[in-house]
Structure formats: C-alpha cells, structure tokens
Amino acid sequence: MSPRDPLAEALREVPIPEPAGTEERGRRIVEAAFAERTTSAQVGPSELWGARTPKTSERRSRRPLPRLALGLGLATLLAALLLSPAGASVRGWVDDVFTATTPRPEPTLGEIPGGGRLLIQSAAGPWVVQPDGSRRLLGDYEEATWSPRGLYVGVAEGRTLSAVEPGGTPHWSFTAPARVSDQRWAPFGTRIAYRSGQTLRVIAGDGTEDRMVAGSSAQITPAWSPLGDPTLAYVSGAGALRLVNSESLADLAAAPALDDVAEIEWAAGGKSILEASRQALRLREVQPRKLQPHPAIEFTHSLPVPAGATVVDAALAPEQETVAAVLTDWRDHGTRSSVVVYGPGETKPQRLLTVPGSLGEIAWSPDGRKLLVTWPAVDQWLFLPLGRGRESAVANISRAFAPGGRAASFPRVDGWCCQR
Structure with missing residues (x-):
C-alpha cells in the first residue's frame, strides 16, 4: 500500500467554503470541461479500464471540440466565479491549498533526521527513541523529562518521582506530598524542579534533599537558568513571573507574566525568557544587577503574531535566541497552520511551511539545525531543516508508539536530547 498523501488527508478537515454552493458550482464547471476533454482524447491505454480503440463509426461521427473556444469559455467562467464577491471564499481556499508543500512520508520510523534521541509520551507511557529509530517503552x-546529557529520564506517576536509565532500569524514587507534574532537570544535572499539587519543589539529582x-x-513547567546557578523561573498562582534561588529560597525578581501564559523557557546565554500564550509571544529580558548578585526582569520584546492566529x-x-512556533489560523473556509522562525533581532518571522489543517508541537534538534513538527490530523511527524537540507516526513506515528501495533492516540514529544 502506498503512503498516504498528507495534503489529501488534511484537506478532509477543510469545510465547504461559504457562501453555500460556490465551491460546488466551480467544481462542476471544471469537471464538465475535464470530462469532455478526456472523453475526446481517450484513445490510449487507461490504468483503470485498459486500452480502448474506438470503432470506425465512432471515429467518423465524433467531431473535434473547438478547444480554443472551450478554453476561453472556461477561463471566463472561472474568472467570474473567483473574482466575484461570492467566489472570494473559494479563491482564499485555493490559495491555502497550494501553499502546502510537504514531503512524501516514510511508512515507518527509521533513523532520526538530525540525530540525537527522542523522548515520546504515549498513552502507554514514555518511550526512548534511539538515533536509528529503535524504541523502548x-x-x-504519566510524564517524562531528559537529564542534561540523556543519562537518565525523570519520570512521574501519581505522587512518585523517579529517575530511570534510558534502558528502563530504575535509579531512584521519591514519594512527594501530592501528585507530581511538570518536572524539569537543571542544565547541569544537580537538581530537578517539579510541581507537587500546587506547590513548586526542588530535589537533588540523586533523589535527596527535597x-x-x-x-x-x-x-506551567518551570525553567532553569542556563548559566549553572540555582536560579529557577516559574509562574506563581497569582500570575507573576518570578525568579527564585532554589538553594537559599530567596526571591530574586518578579514581574507580571504574559496574560494567559501557557509556557516559559529560558534562552541560551541566560539573557531572556520566552513567554508564550495562545495569542502572543514575547521575550523577557533578564539583566544582572550591578550592585547586587541578583538578576532583574526588565524590558519585553514582543514577537509579531498575525491577527486572528x-x-x-x-x-x-x-544555542541561540531563535524562536520557532506553530501558528494556526481558523478561517471561514477552513483551517491553515504555519511553521515560523523568529531570528535574533528580526522583526518579521521566516515562514518555513504552511499546510491546511492543524499542526501540533514543535521541537528543536540538539544541534539546532532541524525542527520536528507534529501533524496529528494525518498521523505524521515532519522534519524541517533550517538552511540547507531536505524536508522529510514519517507516517503511522500513533501505531509506532502503541504496544502490539494497536490503534492509539497521537503521542506527545517530551524532548529531543543530545548531539550525535
């Protein structure tokens, strides 16, 4: 069986454009012209029906179509349809369809483009995917996170936080006061921050000193400073972005967080924190104070998000202050999603891909040269290069992370770890 065409699958999500009947009228016009043309030219082999040679009487009675007149008539009808107010939605729909360019997917997961190892959360639990595509449950x-060099995986189940080896061997476990979630290993591996119920806690990398x-x-998952110090950023229950020393427990800085913030991430170099909500993206500048060894949360730099997206x-x-994002725009004539990249200091993002339907998560390769974008609607992963290289795709992702190959929900990407 040949791989499914991702464009064809995604287009099934696109509703019929409004006003009602506009798309149908255009389709009938094109189909009628196409049917007449193919009927007149059907003298060679056909994959469906086989070879057919018309009888002598058929050849004599059939008159050649006035192709020029037909072409001009069809062009006039399509122009009237698409340029009229009633055809505006069809015109936009056609534009969306032809901005989609995706590679033909591989039927199964093989070698990971860009190298490294993936941490994938499925309904059955977390999986480790090796560079050659082999995987282990x-x-x-319920949740998982890589240690900095991929030596361990921090996993959570109920009130238990554990460190296990990528091969599955348990290293240590700790029982927290309440359900564990949103765990994150510090960049140098000495601490793990996690939420227990509504509280924020920190435990040493060996499972002690909670x-x-x-x-x-x-x-919201907290974010560690990339500079190796014990500074931790988190969003308080009151909606403030706060910095705290996880060893002394001293509050270092605070500022109002982005409205309805959904995630935060500390940029490499430690000079900014990314805040993301469903409507906005911004980089929050973090500067050290000259007279005290405490950081300060200062100016913000908003990244442009199209209206309605x-x-x-x-x-x-x-390794740099570059932001990749998935933006989705729900329109009257259907849904469209884009992958964009905001370079350091750039005012306008670079658009890497636009497809009909809804895309999901996005993750950077360890070397920063590729992006993994999930496409749940067609059960695929997309691997997009930044700069030189070719795009690639993998199909049947849900089945790849279902024990026994049974149908399952689409898995979540929890991390892409470690250079080759």
Whole structure:
C-alpha cells in the first residue's frame, strides 16, 4: 500500500467554503470541461479500464471540440466565479491549498533526521527513541523529562518521582506530598524542579534533599537558568513571573507574566525568557544587577503574531535566541497552520511551511539545525531543516508508539536530547 498523501488527508478537515454552493458550482464547471476533454482524447491505454480503440463509426461521427473556444469559455467562467464577491471564499481556499508543500512520508520510523534521541509520551507511557529509530517503552509513567546529557529520564506517576536509565532500569524514587507534574532537570544535572499539587519543589539529582520552593505555582513547567546557578523561573498562582534561588529560597525578581501564559523557557546565554500564550509571544529580558548578585526582569520584546492566529506551540533553539512556533489560523473556509522562525533581532518571522489543517508541537534538534513538527490530523511527524537540507516526513506515528501495533492516540514529544 502506498503512503498516504498528507495534503489529501488534511484537506478532509477543510469545510465547504461559504457562501453555500460556490465551491460546488466551480467544481462542476471544471469537471464538465475535464470530462469532455478526456472523453475526446481517450484513445490510449487507461490504468483503470485498459486500452480502448474506438470503432470506425465512432471515429467518423465524433467531431473535434473547438478547444480554443472551450478554453476561453472556461477561463471566463472561472474568472467570474473567483473574482466575484461570492467566489472570494473559494479563491482564499485555493490559495491555502497550494501553499502546502510537504514531503512524501516514510511508512515507518527509521533513523532520526538530525540525530540525537527522542523522548515520546504515549498513552502507554514514555518511550526512548534511539538515533536509528529503535524504541523502548520505559513503563506506565504519566510524564517524562531528559537529564542534561540523556543519562537518565525523570519520570512521574501519581505522587512518585523517579529517575530511570534510558534502558528502563530504575535509579531512584521519591514519594512527594501530592501528585507530581511538570518536572524539569537543571542544565547541569544537580537538581530537578517539579510541581507537587500546587506547590513548586526542588530535589537533588540523586533523589535527596527535597524542599519546597514556592507554596503556589501555576500549571506551567518551570525553567532553569542556563548559566549553572540555582536560579529557577516559574509562574506563581497569582500570575507573576518570578525568579527564585532554589538553594537559599530567596526571591530574586518578579514581574507580571504574559496574560494567559501557557509556557516559559529560558534562552541560551541566560539573557531572556520566552513567554508564550495562545495569542502572543514575547521575550523577557533578564539583566544582572550591578550592585547586587541578583538578576532583574526588565524590558519585553514582543514577537509579531498575525491577527486572528493562535500560537499552538513555541520553542527556543538550543544555542541561540531563535524562536520557532506553530501558528494556526481558523478561517471561514477552513483551517491553515504555519511553521515560523523568529531570528535574533528580526522583526518579521521566516515562514518555513504552511499546510491546511492543524499542526501540533514543535521541537528543536540538539544541534539546532532541524525542527520536528507534529501533524496529528494525518498521523505524521515532519522534519524541517533550517538552511540547507531536505524536508522529510514519517507516517503511522500513533501505531509506532502503541504496544502490539494497536490503534492509539497521537503521542506527545517530551524532548529531543543530545548531539550525535
């Protein structure tokens, strides 16, 4: 069986344009002209019906179509349809369709483009995907996160936080006061921040010295400073972006967070924090104070998001202040999604891809040269290069992370770890 065409699959999500009947009229015009043309030219082999040679009487009675007149008539009808107010929605729909350019997908997951290892959360639990595409289910855990060099995976199940090896061997476990979620390993591996119920806590990388850092936190994964110090950024229950010293528990800085913020991430170099909501993206500048060894949250730099678009996901590059995002625009004539990249200091993002339908998560490769974009609607992953290289895609993702190959929900990407 040949791989499914992602464009054809995604177009099934696109509703019939409004006003009613406009698309149908255009379709009938094109189909009628196409049918007449193919009927008149059907003298060669056909994949469906086989070869057919018309009888002598048929050849004599059939008159050649006035092709020029037909072409001009068809062009006039299509122009009237698409340029009229009633055809505006069809025109926009056609524009959306032909902005989609996706590679033909591989039927199964093989070598990971860009190298490294993936951490994938499925309904059955987290999986580790090796560079050659082989995968292992770690266990019935609810959430997972990589350690900095991929030596361990921090997993959570109920009130239990554990560190396991990528092969599945448990290293240590700790029982928290309440359900564990949103765990994140510090860049140098010495601490793990996590939420236990509504509180924010930190535990040493060996499973000892657990302590509460904040009594109230929003349901957002905290972000560690990339500079190796114990500074931790989080969003409080009151909606403030706060910086805290996870060792001394001293509050270092605070500022109002982005309205309805859904995620935060600290940029490489430690000079800014990305805040993302469904309507906005912004980089929050973090500057060290000259007279005190405490950082300060200062100016903001908003990244342009088109009016009416929704931010589905966003991520910072591993080594520079570059933001990649998935933006989705729901229109009267259907849904369209784009992958965009905001370079350092740029005022306008670069658009890498636009497809009909809804895209999902986005993740950077460890070397920052590729992006993994999920496409749940067609059960695929897309791998997009930044700069030189070719796009690639993998189909049947849900089945790849379902024990026994049974049908399952689309999995979540929890991390892409470690250079080759």
